[in-house]
Amino acid sequence: MKVQSFTPPQRILMGAGPSDIHPRVLAALSRPTIGHLDPEFIRLMDEVKEMLQASFFTENALTLPISAPGSAGMEAAFANLLEPGDKVVVCVNGVFGQRMAANAVRMGCEVALVEEEWGKAVDPQKVADTLARHQDAKVLAFVHAETSTGAASDAQTLCRLAGEHGCLSLVDAVTSWCSMPVLADDWQADVVYSGTQKCLSCVSGLSPITFSERARQAILERRHPIQSWFLDMQLVMGYWQEGEQRVYHHTAPINALFALHEALVMLLEEGLEQSWARHWAMHERLRDGLESLGLELMVEPAARLPMLNVVKIPEGVDDARVRSLMLEGFGLEISAGLGPMKGKIWRIGLMGNGCRPDHVDRCLEALSASLSKARR
């Protein structure tokens, strides 16, 4: 068997993630590995933690990157907070809300759904009503920025409702983090997790997560150990706890953490507020261009996400053909719809390092040309 080294093609990534990684982050990624208990690595871990806290606007002590993708971050949030038999209210307005519900069901929880039409924000009134009907719910879970539909929900209001009903709030910020305000302490959110490959423009494979003191207490007071040894925060915190003797749990993904460190340094150099503003400005540029092409955005203006723009595929246009023309002719990737949205929408990402005017313009050019070609 003879396999050649792999040289990836040059792409511009404007799908739903991963996004284009800055050369500084790629350079950090490829520095020679050091040990996961090396004193210098421990220093890096402390800095990563401090920068994650800044990025989530929190002072939560239990803030760290899970050594696996965002889906594992979601699972860590559910698995650590909930025990079999617990009741959880899950808001579902897209694929990732469904995934939350699936996680809770697998863990043996009782699940009450708050369902919303795909492409719309979660309705706070429905949430309030559902929480009122389920006084014994332990957790309210929702997705801040639904990656499958491009709709934002009002995280601050939903967290407040959770607090008023004595629930812990569990927030998926995979797509929103770094491109719009994710204010864990301000919102009094109890768990917020994200992924590194979207608006931070770091490598895929890590899931930053933060737990409030209330959430940390809930974990420490569990009646049963969590089923997952790998995601058990009672064990993981022994390795990530600041200032104390580090206890080996698993071998950290060292090079990915080099990259995370550098991506966070770059994020703080730009500033969170500046990053949010940049994402919003590029969204407006793209939106105007799409409208000039006669394309329609699916989400109503009030619930639109800046970093994920969802376009209705015009009648009679072949979804896969257009995406493939864009990829082959322009090296530019946009994403298809997921689940029931497949064939109905395209998802155009403006994420992190990829959220730039030249990318917006290139995307509009590629989309316009490919649409003409596909219509012929």
Place this chain on the structure above:
Amino acid sequence: MKVQSFTPPQRILMGAGPSDIHPRVLAALSRPTIGHLDPEFIRLMDEVKEMLQASFFTENALTLPISAPGSAGMEAAFANLLEPGDKVVVCVNGVFGQRMAANAVRMGCEVALVEEEWGKAVDPQKVADTLARHQDAKVLAFVHAETSTGAASDAQTLCRLAGEHGCLSLVDAVTSWCSMPVLADDWQADVVYSGTQKCLSCVSGLSPITFSERARQAILERRHPIQSWFLDMQLVMGYWQEGEQRVYHHTAPINALFALHEALVMLLEEGLEQSWARHWAMHERLRDGLESLGLELMVEPAARLPMLNVVKIPEGVDDARVRSLMLEGFGLEISAGLGPMKGKIWRIGLMGNGCRPDHVDRCLEALSASLSKARR
């Protein structure tokens, strides 16, 4: 808050993993990211799968890298094969056997232990006796190369015993893979998993795993879905299944898979047999040097591992002081003992790209100088 970019110190990694990564693999790691559903990425996945099959000496269709470290690979093996109430026989002769038992207990399985003194191989006779006493056991689980003690067990014999008793065999090959024979088909092993940061010398954070057809059937015939959504092979195989339409499950760790591809290309360029021979030759060189320094290996010759050499710490010598002198004076990392072995042993790794004569000699020099200094 002002954090500087992180520049790791230069190290020679001769602990229990991670090992030193070859510049070719680091270069592959840092190539620009492409999408996880890009046709070129799908091609890379197919090649990775094919090379993993070659490395495990198997034709198992269900062979892929889990997107998380070896501990998650262990969890994936247990979680997919076992259901609550199932009985599993677990061999424990070190930390990783204990971790296996912990996984099984957390999953609600009934666990029968075969315990062995730490530093010794698992005794096949004890295993046969235990399997005879537990005719209803579904799985026999053991660690091929115990990373905590440096002892090899006879994987072929243990897999045969499992087969004779109608059990599925579950093999931890985290440390043995690539440095000694791991022959999944020959052994008729049902699940074998490893980690990428040891004798393959790739980045930490991935866990290659292979399931026999019998194991795959057991997964498809489960009575209950596994609790972990992230590790559910019924879902993961939808993304990794060759030749078919790929179904998005989670965002793959793309750059880490670039690195895995290149590390596997290099492994096959050298050849598995040549790699095993190199590890054995370097082990002999190190062993001779250690004996010249008056140091004693803990494991008896018949059960010694080539890639992980376990040395008894001489009476009166300060464990941490010596390791710290080696790290600071020579930039050379060796590992401490884990759990009950802490303070009693050092673990010296000869793994993958780091398994070289110059490293052996440098290690002996560093150890000799640091021991003298610590004794003064």
